[in-house]
Amino acid sequence: MSRLQKSLERGEFVVTGEIGPPKGINVEATLKEASYLRGRVVAVNVTDNQSSVMRLGSLGVCVRLLQEGYEPIFQVTCRDRNRLALQSDILSAYVLGIRNVLALTGDHPALGDHPGSKPVFDLDSVSLLMAIRSLMEGKDLAGEELDGKPSDLFPGATVTPGADPLEPQLIKMEKKIEAGAKFFQTQAVYDPKVFENFMNQASKFEVPVLAGIVLIKSPAMARYMNENVPGVFVPDSIVKPLSEVSRKDRPKKSIELMAGLIKELRPLCQGVHIMAMGWERYVPELLDACELQAPM
Amino acid sequence: MIVSEPKPTEELVDSLSGVDRVFILACGGCPVGCKSGGEERIAELADALSKAGKEIMGRAQIDFLCNKALVGSQLWYYLPQLRRSQGVLVVSCGIGVQAVAKMVDLPVFPANDTFSSGGMQGLWPSEERCAGCGDCILDLTGGICPITMCSKGLLNGTCGGQHDGRCEVDPERDCGWYLIYQRLKELGKLDNLKKIPPLRDFRKREVPGSQRRTTRWALEKGEIYEASRPTGTE
Ligand code: SF4
Ligand code: SF4
Numbered sequence: 128m129s130r131l132q133k134s135l136e137r138g139e140f141v142v143t144g145e146i147g148p149p150k151g152i153n154v155e156a157t158l159k160e161a162s163y164l165r166g167r168v169v170a171v172n173v174t175d176n177q178s179s180v181m182r183l184g185s186l187g188v189c190v191r192l193l194q195e196g197y198e199p200i201f202q203v204t205c206r207d208r209n210r211l212a213l214q215s216d217i218l219s220a221y222v223l224g225i226r227n228v229l230a231l232t233g234d235h236p237a238l239g240d241h242p243g244s245k246p247v248f249d250l251d252s253v254s255l256l257m258a259i260r261s262l263m264e265g266k267d268l269a270g271e272e273l274d275g276k277p278s279d280l281f282p283g284a285t286v287t288p289g290a291d292p293l294e295p296q297l298i299k300m301e302k303k304i305e306a307g308a309k310f311f312q313t314q315a316v317y318d319p320k321v322f323e324n325f326m327n328q329a330s331k332f333e334v335p336v337l338a339g340i341v342l343i344k345s346p347a348m349a350r351y352m353n354e355n356v357p358g359v360f361v362p363d364s365i366v367k368p369l370s371e372v373s374r375k376d377r378p379k380k381s382i383e384l385m386a387g388l389i390k391e392l393r394p395l396c397q398g399v400h401i402m403a404m405g406w407e408r409y410v411p412e413l414l415d416a417c418e419l420q421a422p423m
Numbered sequence: 424m425i426v427s428e429p430k431p432t433e434e435l436v437d438s439l440s441g442v443d444r445v446f447i448l449a450c451g452g453c454p455v456g457c458k459s460g461g462e463e464r465i466a467e468l469a470d471a472l473s474k475a476g477k478e479i480m481g482r483a484q485i486d487f488l489c490n491k492a493l494v495g496s497q498l499w500y501y502l503p504q505l506r507r508s509q510g511v512l513v514v515s516c517g518i519g520v521q522a523v524a525k526m527v528d529l530p531v532f533p534a535n536d537t538f539s540s541g542g543m544q545g546l547w548p549s550e551e552r553c554a555g556c557g558d559c560i561l562d563l564t565g566g567i568c569p570i571t572m573c574s575k576g577l578l579n580g581t582c583g584g585q586h587d588g589r590c591e592v593d594p595e596r597d598c599g600w601y602l603i604y605q606r607l608k609e610l611g612k613l614d615n616l617k618k619i620p621p622l623r624d625f626r627k628r629e630v631p632g633s634q635r636r637t638t639r640w641a642l643e644k645g646e647i648y649e650a651s652r653p654t655g656t657e
Binding site for chain 2: 234237238249251252253268290294295301358
Protein backbone atom coordinates (compact mmCIF):
# COMPACT_ATOMS: atom_id res chain seq x y z
CA MET A 128 0.00 0.00 0.00
CA SER A 129 1.39 3.42 -0.90
CA ARG A 130 2.25 5.90 1.82
CA LEU A 131 -0.28 8.29 0.26
CA GLN A 132 -3.03 5.70 0.60
CA LYS A 133 -2.02 4.93 4.20
CA SER A 134 -1.93 8.58 5.22
CA LEU A 135 -5.29 9.29 3.65
CA GLU A 136 -6.89 6.21 5.14
CA ARG A 137 -5.56 7.15 8.55
CA GLY A 138 -7.38 10.44 8.12
CA GLU A 139 -4.24 12.55 8.23
CA PHE A 140 -4.06 15.97 6.63
CA VAL A 141 -1.92 15.21 3.62
CA VAL A 142 0.38 17.49 1.64
CA THR A 143 1.43 16.53 -1.87
CA GLY A 144 3.72 18.38 -4.26
CA GLU A 145 4.23 18.41 -7.98
CA ILE A 146 7.09 18.63 -10.43
CA GLY A 147 7.19 18.88 -14.20
CA PRO A 148 9.72 16.84 -16.21
CA PRO A 149 12.24 18.83 -18.25
CA LYS A 150 12.20 19.15 -22.01
CA GLY A 151 15.15 16.88 -22.60
CA ILE A 152 17.10 14.45 -20.52
CA ASN A 153 18.79 16.65 -17.95
CA VAL A 154 16.84 15.76 -14.84
CA GLU A 155 19.19 17.42 -12.34
CA ALA A 156 17.24 20.65 -12.10
CA THR A 157 13.99 18.71 -11.68
CA LEU A 158 15.48 16.56 -8.94
CA LYS A 159 16.81 19.69 -7.28
CA GLU A 160 13.27 21.10 -7.25
CA ALA A 161 12.03 17.85 -5.77
CA SER A 162 14.70 18.00 -3.08
CA TYR A 163 12.98 20.99 -1.47
CA LEU A 164 9.92 18.82 -1.01
CA ARG A 165 11.84 15.99 0.61
CA GLY A 166 10.41 15.07 3.97
CA ARG A 167 7.72 17.74 3.66
CA VAL A 168 5.20 16.10 1.38
CA VAL A 169 3.78 12.60 1.35
CA ALA A 170 4.05 12.18 -2.39
CA VAL A 171 5.05 14.11 -5.50
CA ASN A 172 2.99 14.30 -8.70
CA VAL A 173 4.85 14.07 -11.97
CA THR A 174 3.02 15.70 -14.86
CA ASP A 175 2.47 13.95 -18.19
CA ASN A 176 3.44 16.18 -21.13
CA GLN A 177 1.78 19.02 -19.29
CA SER A 178 -0.13 21.54 -21.39
CA SER A 179 0.46 19.22 -24.35
CA VAL A 180 4.13 20.21 -24.48
CA MET A 181 6.40 17.27 -25.29
CA ARG A 182 8.80 16.54 -22.44
CA LEU A 183 10.60 13.74 -20.69
CA GLY A 184 7.99 11.19 -19.70
CA SER A 185 6.15 11.07 -16.41
CA LEU A 186 7.07 7.41 -15.99
CA GLY A 187 10.80 8.06 -16.36
CA VAL A 188 10.79 10.86 -13.82
CA CYS A 189 8.60 8.87 -11.42
CA VAL A 190 11.19 6.11 -11.47
CA ARG A 191 14.02 8.60 -10.86
CA LEU A 192 12.07 9.95 -7.89
CA LEU A 193 11.61 6.45 -6.53
CA GLN A 194 15.34 5.83 -6.83
CA GLU A 195 15.94 8.99 -4.83
CA GLY A 196 13.54 7.86 -2.12
CA TYR A 197 10.46 9.94 -2.94
CA GLU A 198 6.99 8.55 -3.41
CA PRO A 199 5.68 9.57 -6.85
CA ILE A 200 2.16 10.06 -8.14
CA PHE A 201 2.19 8.99 -11.78
CA GLN A 202 0.01 11.35 -13.81
CA VAL A 203 -1.50 9.68 -16.84
CA THR A 204 -3.45 11.50 -19.52
CA CYS A 205 -5.54 10.02 -22.32
CA ARG A 206 -4.24 12.46 -24.92
CA ASP A 207 -1.36 10.43 -26.34
CA ARG A 208 -2.09 6.75 -25.88
CA ASN A 209 -4.85 4.38 -26.79
CA ARG A 210 -6.28 1.81 -24.38
CA LEU A 211 -3.56 -0.74 -25.12
CA ALA A 212 -0.72 1.66 -24.39
CA LEU A 213 -2.39 3.13 -21.31
CA GLN A 214 -2.98 -0.21 -19.67
CA SER A 215 0.45 -1.44 -20.62
CA ASP A 216 2.17 1.70 -19.24
CA ILE A 217 0.30 1.37 -15.97
CA LEU A 218 1.48 -2.23 -15.64
CA SER A 219 5.03 -1.07 -16.44
CA ALA A 220 4.74 1.60 -13.77
CA TYR A 221 3.64 -1.04 -11.31
CA VAL A 222 6.60 -3.33 -11.86
CA LEU A 223 8.88 -0.31 -11.52
CA GLY A 224 7.45 0.32 -8.07
CA ILE A 225 4.84 3.00 -8.72
CA ARG A 226 1.52 2.71 -6.86
CA ASN A 227 -0.21 6.09 -7.06
CA VAL A 228 -1.79 6.93 -10.41
CA LEU A 229 -3.64 10.13 -11.21
CA ALA A 230 -6.00 9.68 -14.15
CA LEU A 231 -6.62 12.71 -16.33
CA THR A 232 -8.27 13.33 -19.68
CA GLY A 233 -5.45 15.68 -20.70
CA ASP A 234 -5.31 18.92 -22.63
CA HIS A 235 -5.97 18.96 -26.34
CA PRO A 236 -2.72 18.70 -28.37
CA ALA A 237 -3.70 21.87 -30.23
CA LEU A 238 -2.76 23.83 -27.08
CA GLY A 239 0.82 22.59 -26.99
CA ASP A 240 4.00 22.57 -29.03
CA HIS A 241 2.96 19.82 -31.42
CA PRO A 242 -0.43 21.29 -32.31
CA GLY A 243 -0.98 19.16 -35.38
CA SER A 244 -0.54 15.83 -33.65
CA LYS A 245 -3.34 13.28 -33.50
CA PRO A 246 -5.52 13.68 -30.43
CA VAL A 247 -6.07 10.16 -29.13
CA PHE A 248 -8.67 10.29 -26.35
CA ASP A 249 -9.53 6.65 -26.92
CA LEU A 250 -10.34 6.66 -23.21
CA ASP A 251 -11.15 9.62 -20.99
CA SER A 252 -10.56 10.19 -17.28
CA VAL A 253 -13.59 8.09 -16.34
CA SER A 254 -12.87 5.14 -18.60
CA LEU A 255 -9.17 5.26 -17.67
CA LEU A 256 -10.15 4.90 -14.03
CA MET A 257 -12.30 1.94 -15.01
CA ALA A 258 -9.33 0.43 -16.82
CA ILE A 259 -7.15 0.84 -13.71
CA ARG A 260 -9.76 -0.78 -11.52
CA SER A 261 -10.11 -3.61 -13.95
CA LEU A 262 -6.32 -4.17 -13.94
CA MET A 263 -6.34 -4.12 -10.13
CA GLU A 264 -8.96 -6.84 -10.22
CA GLY A 265 -6.78 -8.91 -12.52
CA LYS A 266 -8.46 -8.30 -15.87
CA ASP A 267 -7.78 -5.95 -18.72
CA LEU A 268 -10.38 -3.82 -20.48
CA ALA A 269 -11.09 -6.61 -22.92
CA GLY A 270 -11.86 -8.92 -20.00
CA GLU A 271 -8.71 -10.97 -20.46
CA GLU A 272 -7.09 -12.46 -17.36
CA LEU A 273 -3.77 -10.94 -16.20
CA ASP A 274 -0.83 -12.98 -15.01
CA GLY A 275 -0.45 -11.28 -11.64
CA LYS A 276 -2.62 -8.35 -10.65
CA PRO A 277 -1.52 -4.90 -9.50
CA SER A 278 -4.13 -4.90 -6.74
CA ASP A 279 -2.52 -2.21 -4.60
CA LEU A 280 -2.51 0.56 -7.16
CA PHE A 281 -3.99 3.73 -5.73
CA PRO A 282 -5.97 5.62 -8.39
CA GLY A 283 -6.93 9.25 -8.05
CA ALA A 284 -8.50 11.96 -10.17
CA THR A 285 -8.99 15.70 -10.44
CA VAL A 286 -11.88 18.10 -10.10
CA THR A 287 -12.35 21.85 -10.60
CA PRO A 288 -14.06 23.37 -7.53
CA GLY A 289 -14.49 26.74 -9.23
CA ALA A 290 -16.06 25.39 -12.42
CA ASP A 291 -19.00 27.37 -13.67
CA PRO A 292 -21.48 25.72 -13.79
CA LEU A 293 -20.44 23.41 -10.96
CA GLU A 294 -23.18 20.85 -11.45
CA PRO A 295 -21.62 18.95 -14.39
CA GLN A 296 -18.28 18.88 -12.51
CA LEU A 297 -19.96 17.27 -9.53
CA ILE A 298 -21.72 14.75 -11.73
CA LYS A 299 -18.42 13.87 -13.36
CA MET A 300 -16.72 13.66 -9.97
CA GLU A 301 -19.35 11.17 -8.90
CA LYS A 302 -18.73 9.18 -12.06
CA LYS A 303 -14.99 9.16 -11.36
CA ILE A 304 -15.66 7.80 -7.90
CA GLU A 305 -17.96 5.18 -9.33
CA ALA A 306 -15.15 4.31 -11.74
CA GLY A 307 -12.69 3.83 -8.87
CA ALA A 308 -11.12 7.18 -7.91
CA LYS A 309 -9.92 6.96 -4.30
CA PHE A 310 -8.72 10.54 -3.88
CA PHE A 311 -9.00 13.89 -5.62
CA GLN A 312 -6.52 16.66 -6.21
CA THR A 313 -8.26 19.83 -7.27
CA GLN A 314 -7.56 22.56 -9.78
CA ALA A 315 -6.11 25.64 -8.06
CA VAL A 316 -8.35 27.29 -5.47
CA TYR A 317 -7.90 30.83 -4.15
CA ASP A 318 -11.28 31.66 -2.75
CA PRO A 319 -12.16 29.71 0.40
CA LYS A 320 -15.84 30.55 -0.16
CA VAL A 321 -15.83 28.96 -3.60
CA PHE A 322 -14.11 25.94 -2.14
CA GLU A 323 -16.49 25.73 0.78
CA ASN A 324 -19.45 25.82 -1.56
CA PHE A 325 -17.87 23.02 -3.56
CA MET A 326 -17.08 20.93 -0.50
CA ASN A 327 -20.61 21.39 0.82
CA GLN A 328 -21.73 19.40 -2.18
CA ALA A 329 -18.75 17.11 -2.58
CA SER A 330 -18.20 15.97 0.99
CA LYS A 331 -21.14 13.58 0.73
CA PHE A 332 -19.04 11.43 -1.61
CA GLU A 333 -16.69 10.71 1.31
CA VAL A 334 -13.59 10.57 -0.87
CA PRO A 335 -10.55 12.55 0.33
CA VAL A 336 -10.08 15.87 -1.45
CA LEU A 337 -6.73 17.67 -1.57
CA ALA A 338 -7.19 21.34 -2.37
CA GLY A 339 -4.92 22.50 -5.19
CA ILE A 340 -2.68 25.49 -4.56
CA VAL A 341 -0.68 27.05 -7.37
CA LEU A 342 1.77 29.52 -5.81
CA ILE A 343 1.04 32.96 -7.21
CA LYS A 344 4.36 34.56 -8.00
CA SER A 345 3.26 37.92 -9.35
CA PRO A 346 0.18 40.02 -10.10
CA ALA A 347 0.74 39.29 -13.80
CA MET A 348 0.56 35.57 -13.15
CA ALA A 349 -2.70 36.06 -11.26
CA ARG A 350 -4.16 38.03 -14.13
CA TYR A 351 -2.99 35.42 -16.61
CA MET A 352 -4.64 32.68 -14.61
CA ASN A 353 -7.86 34.62 -14.33
CA GLU A 354 -8.00 35.06 -18.05
CA ASN A 355 -6.77 31.69 -19.21
CA VAL A 356 -7.29 28.98 -16.67
CA PRO A 357 -10.84 27.64 -16.66
CA GLY A 358 -12.50 27.54 -13.27
CA VAL A 359 -9.72 29.46 -11.51
CA PHE A 360 -10.17 32.90 -10.05
CA VAL A 361 -7.54 34.76 -8.05
CA PRO A 362 -9.38 37.38 -6.01
CA ASP A 363 -8.20 40.91 -5.32
CA SER A 364 -7.45 39.98 -1.75
CA ILE A 365 -4.44 38.14 -3.17
CA VAL A 366 -3.58 40.21 -6.24
CA LYS A 367 -3.62 43.58 -4.46
CA PRO A 368 -1.26 42.86 -1.55
CA LEU A 369 1.09 41.19 -3.99
CA SER A 370 1.16 44.19 -6.29
CA GLU A 371 1.89 46.52 -3.37
CA VAL A 372 5.26 44.98 -2.52
CA SER A 373 8.52 45.23 -4.43
CA ARG A 374 9.51 42.42 -6.74
CA LYS A 375 12.11 41.29 -4.20
CA ASP A 376 9.52 40.95 -1.45
CA ARG A 377 7.03 39.03 -3.55
CA PRO A 378 8.04 35.53 -2.41
CA LYS A 379 7.66 36.54 1.22
CA LYS A 380 4.29 38.14 0.58
CA SER A 381 3.11 35.23 -1.51
CA ILE A 382 4.05 32.75 1.20
CA GLU A 383 2.15 34.82 3.74
CA LEU A 384 -0.95 34.96 1.51
CA MET A 385 -0.82 31.29 0.54
CA ALA A 386 -0.30 30.25 4.15
CA GLY A 387 -3.38 32.25 5.12
CA LEU A 388 -5.32 30.55 2.34
CA ILE A 389 -4.19 27.06 3.36
CA LYS A 390 -5.20 27.75 6.95
CA GLU A 391 -8.68 28.70 5.77
CA LEU A 392 -8.97 25.66 3.51
CA ARG A 393 -7.60 23.23 6.06
CA PRO A 394 -10.79 22.55 8.02
CA LEU A 395 -12.69 21.97 4.78
CA CYS A 396 -10.67 19.17 3.21
CA GLN A 397 -8.18 16.38 3.78
CA GLY A 398 -5.06 17.91 2.39
CA VAL A 399 -3.42 20.30 0.00
CA HIS A 400 -1.70 19.69 -3.28
CA ILE A 401 0.96 22.33 -3.81
CA MET A 402 1.97 23.20 -7.34
CA ALA A 403 4.98 25.44 -6.84
CA MET A 404 5.81 25.93 -10.53
CA GLY A 405 9.51 26.61 -10.02
CA TRP A 406 9.12 28.03 -6.52
CA GLU A 407 9.74 24.69 -4.84
CA ARG A 408 12.44 26.32 -2.72
CA TYR A 409 9.76 28.28 -0.88
CA VAL A 410 7.58 25.28 -0.08
CA PRO A 411 9.26 24.37 3.25
CA GLU A 412 8.85 27.95 4.44
CA LEU A 413 5.23 27.95 3.33
CA LEU A 414 4.50 24.71 5.18
CA ASP A 415 6.21 26.06 8.29
CA ALA A 416 4.08 29.17 8.04
CA CYS A 417 0.90 27.11 8.09
CA GLU A 418 2.28 24.85 10.80
CA LEU A 419 2.18 21.76 8.65
CA GLN A 420 4.69 19.29 10.02
CA ALA A 421 6.68 16.84 8.01
CA PRO A 422 4.72 13.61 7.47
CA MET A 423 5.58 10.54 9.55
CA MET B 424 -25.11 8.90 -49.26
CA ILE B 425 -24.78 8.76 -45.51
CA VAL B 426 -24.63 5.15 -44.48
CA SER B 427 -26.55 4.07 -41.42
CA GLU B 428 -27.63 0.74 -40.04
CA PRO B 429 -30.57 -0.14 -37.77
CA LYS B 430 -29.72 -0.34 -34.10
CA PRO B 431 -30.54 -3.73 -32.56
CA THR B 432 -34.18 -3.65 -31.44
CA GLU B 433 -33.24 -4.62 -27.90
CA GLU B 434 -30.89 -1.65 -27.60
CA LEU B 435 -33.60 0.65 -28.96
CA VAL B 436 -36.22 -0.56 -26.55
CA ASP B 437 -33.68 -0.21 -23.74
CA SER B 438 -32.88 3.35 -24.67
CA LEU B 439 -36.59 4.16 -24.57
CA SER B 440 -37.11 2.88 -21.05
CA GLY B 441 -39.46 5.22 -19.21
CA VAL B 442 -40.69 6.70 -22.50
CA ASP B 443 -44.10 5.18 -23.11
CA ARG B 444 -45.55 7.46 -25.76
CA VAL B 445 -43.35 7.63 -28.82
CA PHE B 446 -43.51 9.52 -32.09
CA ILE B 447 -41.65 7.89 -34.96
CA LEU B 448 -40.03 10.32 -37.35
CA ALA B 449 -38.16 8.96 -40.35
CA CYS B 450 -35.98 10.47 -43.02
CA GLY B 451 -36.95 9.83 -46.62
CA GLY B 452 -33.38 10.29 -47.87
CA CYS B 453 -30.28 8.17 -47.31
CA PRO B 454 -31.85 5.76 -44.76
CA VAL B 455 -34.30 4.61 -47.42
CA GLY B 456 -31.32 3.93 -49.68
CA CYS B 457 -29.47 1.87 -47.12
CA LYS B 458 -32.56 0.16 -45.76
CA SER B 459 -32.25 1.64 -42.29
CA GLY B 460 -35.39 3.63 -43.06
CA GLY B 461 -38.33 3.56 -45.42
CA GLU B 462 -41.93 2.52 -44.89
CA GLU B 463 -41.02 -1.06 -44.13
CA ARG B 464 -38.58 -0.13 -41.36
CA ILE B 465 -41.07 2.35 -39.88
CA ALA B 466 -43.68 -0.40 -39.74
CA GLU B 467 -41.19 -2.80 -38.16
CA LEU B 468 -40.24 -0.25 -35.55
CA ALA B 469 -43.87 0.57 -34.74
CA ASP B 470 -44.51 -3.12 -34.34
CA ALA B 471 -41.49 -3.74 -32.12
CA LEU B 472 -42.29 -0.77 -29.92
CA SER B 473 -45.94 -1.74 -29.56
CA LYS B 474 -44.83 -5.20 -28.53
CA ALA B 475 -42.62 -3.58 -25.91
CA GLY B 476 -45.69 -1.85 -24.52
CA LYS B 477 -45.15 1.57 -26.09
CA GLU B 478 -47.90 3.67 -27.54
CA ILE B 479 -47.12 5.05 -31.00
CA MET B 480 -48.50 8.58 -31.00
CA GLY B 481 -47.81 9.17 -34.65
CA ARG B 482 -45.39 8.54 -37.44
CA ALA B 483 -44.09 10.61 -40.28
CA GLN B 484 -41.51 10.51 -42.99
CA ILE B 485 -39.91 13.76 -44.06
CA ASP B 486 -37.72 13.90 -47.12
CA PHE B 487 -34.50 15.16 -45.63
CA LEU B 488 -34.29 15.31 -41.87
CA CYS B 489 -30.95 17.07 -42.15
CA ASN B 490 -32.83 20.10 -43.43
CA LYS B 491 -33.97 21.75 -40.22
CA ALA B 492 -36.21 24.32 -41.89
CA LEU B 493 -38.04 21.56 -43.69
CA VAL B 494 -38.28 19.51 -40.52
CA GLY B 495 -39.69 22.46 -38.62
CA SER B 496 -42.31 23.29 -41.23
CA GLN B 497 -43.38 19.68 -41.69
CA LEU B 498 -43.58 18.87 -38.01
CA TRP B 499 -46.04 21.69 -37.62
CA TYR B 500 -48.70 19.31 -39.00
CA TYR B 501 -47.99 16.83 -36.24
CA LEU B 502 -48.02 19.20 -33.29
CA PRO B 503 -50.97 17.58 -31.49
CA GLN B 504 -49.36 14.14 -31.65
CA LEU B 505 -45.98 15.50 -30.67
CA ARG B 506 -47.47 17.31 -27.68
CA ARG B 507 -48.73 14.01 -26.36
CA SER B 508 -45.44 12.19 -26.97
CA GLN B 509 -42.66 11.75 -24.46
CA GLY B 510 -39.94 11.19 -27.01
CA VAL B 511 -39.22 11.03 -30.73
CA LEU B 512 -37.61 7.99 -32.25
CA VAL B 513 -35.68 9.36 -35.20
CA VAL B 514 -34.98 7.05 -38.10
CA SER B 515 -32.06 8.75 -39.82
CA CYS B 516 -28.35 9.39 -39.67
CA GLY B 517 -26.84 11.26 -36.74
CA ILE B 518 -27.32 14.63 -38.41
CA GLY B 519 -31.06 14.07 -38.80
CA VAL B 520 -31.37 13.15 -35.14
CA GLN B 521 -29.49 16.28 -34.11
CA ALA B 522 -31.58 18.45 -36.41
CA VAL B 523 -34.81 17.07 -34.94
CA ALA B 524 -33.45 17.64 -31.42
CA LYS B 525 -33.06 21.31 -32.28
CA MET B 526 -36.64 21.56 -33.57
CA VAL B 527 -38.62 19.78 -30.85
CA ASP B 528 -38.57 20.14 -27.07
CA LEU B 529 -38.63 16.40 -26.57
CA PRO B 530 -35.89 13.87 -25.97
CA VAL B 531 -34.80 12.23 -29.20
CA PHE B 532 -33.69 8.64 -29.69
CA PRO B 533 -31.63 7.50 -32.66
CA ALA B 534 -32.97 4.39 -34.35
CA ASN B 535 -29.79 3.94 -36.36
CA ASP B 536 -26.04 3.82 -35.99
CA THR B 537 -24.34 5.99 -38.56
CA PHE B 538 -21.16 4.69 -40.14
CA SER B 539 -19.98 7.01 -42.77
CA SER B 540 -20.86 9.90 -44.96
CA GLY B 541 -19.79 7.72 -47.83
CA GLY B 542 -18.27 10.60 -49.75
CA MET B 543 -21.47 12.64 -49.86
CA GLN B 544 -22.65 14.76 -47.01
CA GLY B 545 -26.39 14.82 -47.53
CA LEU B 546 -27.69 18.36 -47.41
CA TRP B 547 -25.58 19.26 -44.40
CA PRO B 548 -27.20 22.65 -44.28
CA SER B 549 -26.29 23.74 -40.79
CA GLU B 550 -24.05 23.19 -37.78
CA GLU B 551 -24.89 19.58 -36.98
CA ARG B 552 -22.16 17.09 -37.74
CA CYS B 553 -22.02 13.33 -37.54
CA ALA B 554 -18.69 11.55 -37.65
CA GLY B 555 -20.24 8.17 -38.31
CA CYS B 556 -18.95 6.67 -35.08
CA GLY B 557 -21.20 3.67 -35.62
CA ASP B 558 -22.57 3.68 -32.07
CA CYS B 559 -24.99 6.54 -31.85
CA ILE B 560 -25.53 7.80 -28.29
CA LEU B 561 -27.62 10.86 -29.09
CA ASP B 562 -30.34 9.40 -26.85
CA LEU B 563 -28.08 10.00 -23.84
CA THR B 564 -26.88 13.42 -24.90
CA GLY B 565 -30.08 15.30 -25.66
CA GLY B 566 -29.57 14.94 -29.40
CA ILE B 567 -26.23 16.80 -29.40
CA CYS B 568 -23.33 14.76 -30.74
CA PRO B 569 -20.42 14.46 -28.30
CA ILE B 570 -18.17 12.99 -30.96
CA THR B 571 -18.33 16.00 -33.24
CA MET B 572 -19.25 18.79 -30.83
CA CYS B 573 -16.53 17.97 -28.28
CA SER B 574 -13.02 18.61 -29.60
CA LYS B 575 -11.81 15.45 -27.92
CA GLY B 576 -14.87 13.36 -28.71
CA LEU B 577 -15.25 12.57 -25.02
CA LEU B 578 -18.05 10.31 -23.84
CA ASN B 579 -18.23 11.13 -20.14
CA GLY B 580 -18.85 14.83 -19.84
CA THR B 581 -16.96 18.08 -19.91
CA CYS B 582 -13.21 18.07 -19.42
CA GLY B 583 -11.36 20.60 -17.28
CA GLY B 584 -10.99 22.92 -20.25
CA GLN B 585 -14.55 24.23 -20.47
CA HIS B 586 -14.52 27.99 -19.94
CA ASP B 587 -17.67 30.12 -19.98
CA GLY B 588 -19.31 27.45 -22.10
CA ARG B 589 -16.48 27.52 -24.64
CA CYS B 590 -13.98 24.82 -25.55
CA GLU B 591 -10.34 25.01 -24.47
CA VAL B 592 -9.24 24.54 -28.05
CA ASP B 593 -10.96 27.57 -29.52
CA PRO B 594 -12.73 30.36 -27.63
CA GLU B 595 -15.05 30.77 -30.61
CA ARG B 596 -16.24 27.24 -30.26
CA ASP B 597 -18.97 26.05 -27.92
CA CYS B 598 -18.04 23.29 -25.52
CA GLY B 599 -20.13 20.37 -26.73
CA TRP B 600 -20.54 18.94 -23.26
CA TYR B 601 -21.65 22.29 -21.91
CA LEU B 602 -24.37 22.36 -24.58
CA ILE B 603 -25.30 18.79 -23.72
CA TYR B 604 -25.50 19.67 -20.02
CA GLN B 605 -27.78 22.62 -20.74
CA ARG B 606 -29.99 20.65 -23.06
CA LEU B 607 -30.37 17.75 -20.63
CA LYS B 608 -31.17 20.21 -17.88
CA GLU B 609 -33.94 21.71 -20.02
CA LEU B 610 -35.28 18.25 -20.75
CA GLY B 611 -35.14 17.28 -17.06
CA LYS B 612 -32.77 14.46 -17.97
CA LEU B 613 -29.59 15.37 -16.11
CA ASP B 614 -29.42 11.81 -14.83
CA ASN B 615 -28.25 10.85 -18.31
CA LEU B 616 -24.92 12.51 -17.49
CA LYS B 617 -24.34 9.94 -14.78
CA LYS B 618 -24.46 7.05 -17.21
CA ILE B 619 -21.16 5.72 -18.46
CA PRO B 620 -21.55 4.70 -22.11
CA PRO B 621 -19.63 1.67 -23.38
CA LEU B 622 -16.16 2.32 -24.83
CA ARG B 623 -16.15 3.24 -28.48
CA ASP B 624 -15.60 0.45 -30.94
CA PHE B 625 -13.31 1.89 -33.55
CA ARG B 626 -13.92 -0.99 -35.90
CA LYS B 627 -17.23 0.68 -36.54
CA ARG B 628 -15.53 3.58 -38.24
CA GLU B 629 -15.11 1.20 -41.12
CA VAL B 630 -18.14 0.87 -43.34
CA PRO B 631 -19.27 -2.74 -43.48
CA GLY B 632 -18.78 -4.33 -46.86
CA SER B 633 -22.48 -4.84 -47.42
CA GLN B 634 -23.10 -1.14 -46.92
CA ARG B 635 -20.47 -0.07 -49.42
CA ARG B 636 -22.70 -1.34 -52.17
CA THR B 637 -24.57 1.80 -52.96
CA THR B 638 -26.60 2.47 -56.05
CA ARG B 639 -23.62 4.15 -57.66
CA TRP B 640 -21.41 1.21 -56.80
CA ALA B 641 -23.96 -1.07 -58.38
CA LEU B 642 -24.16 1.11 -61.47
CA GLU B 643 -20.39 1.03 -61.84
CA LYS B 644 -20.32 -2.73 -61.42
CA GLY B 645 -23.39 -3.23 -63.57
CA GLU B 646 -25.12 -4.92 -60.66
CA ILE B 647 -27.93 -2.49 -60.14
CA TYR B 648 -30.53 -5.23 -59.73
CA GLU B 649 -28.45 -7.11 -57.19
CA ALA B 650 -27.97 -4.01 -55.10
CA SER B 651 -31.62 -3.10 -55.06
CA ARG B 652 -32.56 -6.46 -53.60
CA PRO B 653 -33.27 -6.38 -49.86
CA THR B 654 -30.28 -7.61 -47.84
CA GLY B 655 -30.36 -11.19 -46.72
CA THR B 656 -32.06 -12.51 -49.83
CA GLU B 657 -28.93 -13.75 -51.56
S1 SF4 C 1 -23.01 9.80 -31.80
FE1 SF4 C 1 -22.53 11.46 -33.24
S2 SF4 C 1 -20.98 10.60 -34.62
FE2 SF4 C 1 -21.93 8.86 -33.56
S3 SF4 C 1 -23.57 8.22 -34.98
FE3 SF4 C 1 -24.51 9.63 -33.48
S4 SF4 C 1 -24.39 11.65 -34.47
FE4 SF4 C 1 -22.97 10.31 -35.60
S1 SF4 D 1 -13.87 21.96 -23.45
FE1 SF4 D 1 -15.75 20.82 -23.89
S2 SF4 D 1 -15.77 20.51 -26.12
FE2 SF4 D 1 -13.71 21.12 -25.55
S3 SF4 D 1 -12.62 19.20 -25.27
FE3 SF4 D 1 -13.38 19.79 -23.22
S4 SF4 D 1 -15.39 18.79 -23.02
FE4 SF4 D 1 -14.81 18.71 -25.20
